[in-house]
Amino acid sequence: MRILVSDPLSEQGLAILGEHFTVDVLTKLSEEELIKKIADYDALVIRSGTQVTRKVIEAANKMKIIGRAGVGVDNVDVEAATEKGIIVTNAPEGNMLSAAEHTIAMMMGLARNIPQANASLKSKKWERNKFMGVEVNGKILGVIGLGRIGAEVAKRAQGLNMNILAYDPFISEEKAKELGVKLTTVHEIVKAADFITVHTPLTKETRNIIDKREFGMMKSNARIINCARGGIINEEALAEALQSGRIAGAAVDVFVNEPPFDSPLLGCDNLIATPHLGASTEEAQINVAVSVAEEIVSVLNGGVAKNAINIPSVKPDVMAVLAPYIQLAETMSKACAQLLGKNYERIEIFYQGEIAGKDTRPVTVAAVKGMLQVALGSAVNYVNANSLAKSRKVEVIESKSQTSDEFASSIKVRITKGSESQSITGTVVGNAAKIIGINEERVDLAPSGYIIVVKHVNKPNVIGPCCIVLGKNNINISGMQVGRVPIGQVTIMALNVDSEVSDAILKEMQSVEGIIDAKLIKL
Numbered sequence: 001m002r003i004l005v006s007d008p009l010s011e012q013g014l015a016i017l018g019e020h021f022t023v024d025v026l027t028k029l030s031e032e033e034l035i036k037k038i039a040d041y042d043a044l045v046i047r048s049g050t051q052v053t054r055k056v057i058e059a060a061n062k063m064k065i066i067g068r069a070g071v072g073v074d075n076v077d078v079e080a081a082t083e084k085g086i087i088v089t090n091a092p093e094g095n096m097l098s099a100a101e102h103t104i105a106m107m108m109g110l111a112r113n114i115p116q117a118n119a120s121l122k123s124k125k126w127e128r129n130k131f132m133g134v135e136v137n138g139k140i141l142g143v144i145g146l147g148r149i150g151a152e153v154a155k156r157a158q159g160l161n162m163n164i165l166a167y168d169p170f171i172s173e174e175k176a177k178e179l180g181v182k183l184t185t186v187h188e189i190v191k192a193a194d195f196i197t198v199h200t201p202l203t204k205e206t207r208n209i210i211d212k213r214e215f216g217m218m219k220s221n222a223r224i225i226n227c228a229r230g231g232i233i234n235e236e237a238l239a240e241a242l243q244s245g246r247i248a249g250a251a252v253d254v255f256v257n258e259p260p261f262d263s264p265l266l267g268c269d270n271l272i273a274t275p276h277l278g279a280s281t282e283e284a285q286i287n288v289a290v291s292v293a294e295e296i297v298s299v300l301n302g303g304v305a306k307n308a309i310n311i312p313s314v315k316p317d318v319m320a321v322l323a324p325y326i327q328l329a330e331t332m333s334k335a336c337a338q339l340l341g342k343n344y345e346r347i348e349i350f351y352q353g354e355i356a357g358k359d360t361r362p363v364t365v366a367a368v369k370g371m372l373q374v375a376l377g378s379a380v381n382y383v384n385a386n387s388l389a390k391s392r393k394v395e396v397i398e399s400k401s402q403t404s405d406e407f408a409s410s411i412k413v414r415i416t417k418g419s420e421s422q423s424i425t426g427t428v429v430g431n432a433a434k435i436i437g438i439n440e441e442r443v444d445l446a447p448s449g450y451i452i453v454v455k456h457v458n459k460p461n462v463i464g465p466c467c468i469v470l471g472k473n474n475i476n477i478s479g480m481q482v483g484r485v486p487i488g489q490v491t492i493m494a495l496n497v498d499s500e501v502s503d504a505i506l507k508e509m510q511s512v513e514g515i516i517d518a519k520l521i522k523l
Helices: 011-018 031-038 054-058 078-083 096-112 114-122 148-159 173-179 186-192 212-217 235-244 282-300 316-340 361-379 385-391 463-472 503-510
Strands: 002-005 022-025 043-046 065-068 087-089 140-144 163-167 195-198 223-226 249-252 271-273 346-353 395-401 409-417 420-429 432-438 441-445 450-457 477-482 490-497 515-522
Touching (some): 002 011, 031 054, 043 282, 054 078, 078 087, 096 114, 096 148, 096 249, 096 271, 140 148, 140 186, 148 173, 163 186, 186 212, 235 249, 316 361, 316 409, 316 420, 316 432, 316 515, 361 385, 361 395, 361 409, 385 395, 441 477, 441 490, 450 463, 450 503, 463 477, 463 503
Parallel strands (some): 002 022, 043 065, 140 163, 140 195, 223 249, 249 271
Antiparallel strands (some): 409 420, 450 490, 450 515
């Protein structure tokens, strides 16, 4: 078998691959050059430089696995790879410690003005009074996102005798206690913290999670750090806060556009900036190279990929039966999670009928993955979903009954937090998956696109005004399901719509008399 390495890779990773396969290192290939060469290879190893587009994947007729020596797979068309049966894998833990250490280094440099003082002295100036710093001892550190890297940062900050406030929608109070941090909200963190660091994936929910409003709540001596993803902190708002003296300083390793030469942040004297160096240590580069090389050796020798991000590792004959249910379970749990919100405590997956007699573990993992991805994004895959749920004290319960009612097989996913829960039931008819129940209300919906779930009182002059709100905002309704309960009781209406619906439109729908709630599910 032949392996193409199209970005620089450490010698240790290349050595592992070379023990088993023929390895060609061809870097800086254009898309056209890659398309011409890719058909000859069984595996592709990349870092961030190679763009693996749909055209490249369509030309990869022998390809079995694409290995990303790093975490992010933004440069891979994962959907196209999945459609062609190509495993996409990454190395999620290889640079964890490097990123955590870089965050601490940025915080210390920020506290003591080290880069600015260094530049001043090298320009033959002696400005001791200009670079008065602060101690981190006894200060409050706010950590937004307590995943692997955020937790490592919190551990190191405790060694510096800092007090830790944290926000993470998937961390339980029990887990927070184990980490020695106090859980709170983003707004409480920005009000109280002396230093703030972000460690979330970049999702719809986390984009600009710190914006102009949050900067207005901060202490004037607050300092903020971003070594996670560009876009979590609004760059324009941060530049304004720095230039106006609203906050004392910031340290940024990642930007919305890289290189960030047009960013207003680069003009701020109280900013420390590094060129995306979080994973740039010798150890991290070796770790990610070795990890992805071992994945490729395993897969090409008939084993499994521990860090596959697009398909579960199951045998082909099992996949033929379970594949539609795997996708259905993941989609239903995403829908449930969006209906319920965050801070889940339990996910239950009920199997009924013929599916209950199968090995449903991959289906259960898919359900857990879908739930976690709503908040954690692409960091969740089929392999790490259960461990991430366990680390966040989310209970996973699977139950089965081989008796069936109307359908030969069906699945119900129920997610719970406190006294609240949401459930969705689905089935597969032929090759078509569909949602057949929402919170015990009977529906018949395609599990895709955009669905608005409207909780309302069953009475006249409710459904019409609700739909008028959508119409006047140019939102097309392509399907409607209405629950049947006695007049005056509460039921749901599910609307398939052809485009995304803003929070403002949902709020307008909720203002209609009789409407209790309206939530958008994006599938």
